[in-house]
Amino acid sequence: MKTVYACFCTDVIHEGHLNIIKQAVKYGTVIAGLLSDEAMVRYNRVPIISFEERKKMLEDLPEVSRVVVQHEVMYEKILSELKPDYVIHGDNWVDGPLHIIRDNVIASLKEWGGQLIEVPYTYNEKVRNIDAMMKEKAAMPEYRRKRLRLLLNLCPIVKTLEVHSGLTGLIAEKTIVANDGEIAQFDAMWLSSLCDSTAKGKPDIELVDMSSRLRTVDDVLEVTTKPIILDGDTGGLVEHFVYNVRTLERMGVSAVIIEDKTGLKKNSLFGTDVEQTQDSIERFCEKIRAGKRAQRTEDFMIIARIESLILEKGIEDALERAAAYVDAGADGIMIHSRKKEPDEVFEFCDRFRMLDKKTPLVAVPTSYNTVTEGELQSHGVNIVIYANQLTRSAFPAMQETAGSILKYHRTKEVEDRLMPIKDIITLIDEL
Numbered sequence: 001m002k003t004v005y006a007c008f009c010t011d012v013i014h015e016g017h018l019n020i021i022k023q024a025v026k027y028g029t030v031i032a033g034l035l036s037d038e039a040m041v042r043y044n045r046v047p048i049i050s051f052e053e054r055k056k057m058l059e060d061l062p063e064v065s066r067v068v069v070q071h072e073v074m075y076e077k078i079l080s081e082l083k084p085d086y087v088i089h090g091d092n093w094v095d096g097p098l099h100i101i102r103d104n105v106i107a108s109l110k111e112w113g114g115q116l117i118e119v120p121y122t123y124n125e126k127v128r129n130i131d132a133m134m135k136e137k138a139a140m141p142e143y144r145r146k147r148l149r150l151l152l153n154l155c156p157i158v159k160t161l162e163v164h165s166g167l168t169g170l171i172a173e174k175t176i177v178a179n180d181g182e183i184a185q186f187d188a189m190w191l192s193s194l195c196d197s198t199a200k201g202k203p204d205i206e207l208v209d210m211s212s213r214l215r216t217v218d219d220v221l222e223v224t225t226k227p228i229i230l231d232g233d234t235g236g237l238v239e240h241f242v243y244n245v246r247t248l249e250r251m252g253v254s255a256v257i258i259e260d261k262t263g264l265k266k267n268s269l270f271g272t273d274v275e276q277t278q279d280s281i282e283r284f285c286e287k288i289r290a291g292k293r294a295q296r297t298e299d300f301m302i303i304a305r306i307e308s309l310i311l312e313k314g315i316e317d318a319l320e321r322a323a324a325y326v327d328a329g330a331d332g333i334m335i336h337s338r339k340k341e342p343d344e345v346f347e348f349c350d351r352f353r354m355l356d357k358k359t360p361l362v363a364v365p366t367s368y369n370t371v372t373e374g375e376l377q378s379h380g381v382n383i384v385i386y387a388n389q390l391t392r393s394a395f396p397a398m399q400e401t402a403g404s405i406l407k408y409h410r411t412k413e414v415e416d417r418l419m420p421i422k423d424i425i426t427l428i429d430e431l
């Protein structure tokens, strides 16, 4: 009897999957692959039901002879173990970045003369509704909120992109590339105070108030499913911060990062060029404690951001603060730096990790931009935030367009740099 392998990364078996199984039995004994939670998360399919429930769902299909766990998005490892005669899959992976998974299957099967069977993907209304429902569920506060903690457990480093609108949210949600034989995408979103303020034409001095910031959060929540880390600036008055923690938690935000500065906040990248005052350890710890007391779920994270390196107070000061903030209940530490090289961040992380193996570390490599995710990870960093690059790439492009129209008194000269009209009117999915 020949063997047929089909891998599933789903919480719901719909008629599209049943069709694949129906076709599969025609070729031989069906082995169903079950993508592990870790691989699902990397693939941006965060499971809503437990691994055991997903396993049972496949085992209950009478056509399936056995269920095996596939630990990687790429098939080569599991295929080399099973050496099936056939792999069966929907034809929806022929185009777009998913084709590298397909290429990986074809290359693997070639080694023992196996064959790929592709069945037309079932695109009917019922299937579309189920897909949409699963996506909407993932976007609900109770699922989204806990997703950052889940990612911290499952990902080597949580890749986080700046967002400041529904549109940038969609870019963080949907950008997916095939790179070095892997599928790459962002894991989470950073709601930057700099970029949220800049988008409103305002300076980054906590002038854009929390009501407005929450409006932006809501715009992003509406069109995405990935977890949000809010840049909470200084957190403001303790009496206000506790209300904001509750609101953020209720909305489904996963974490707020507050920085240990006080008085009129200025953007950290000014460093000591402007007057900036660091808060006392005692007062900042009290803010963290108050925030943690206000929290109502286990999911939400309050991450303390240390400005000692920005303000040139040295690594000892940063380490002393980190220990105190963790003691006060901080769920993570963000260390910021405006140096061109990552050395001081590495030193801080290495020394912090000697004392604390667990507390998540966050880095924002804006100025030390040659550093790679792998290097940060090797120094114990768990979350990398690309804090402003979308804004900084959009602004010069728009400026150039505006300048060109003024110069040529028409738009023909810029047209080939623009998104085609057909693409812009279909960019946003309709319900």
Ligand code: SPV
Pocket: 192, 193, 194, 195, 204, 231, 267, 268, 269, 364, 366, 387, 388
């Ligand atoms: C932001 O993105 O608003 C930040 C990071 O706080 S930084 O601009 O580097 O201070």
Ligand code: MG
Pocket: 192, 193, 194, 204, 231, 233
């Ligand atoms: Mg900020």
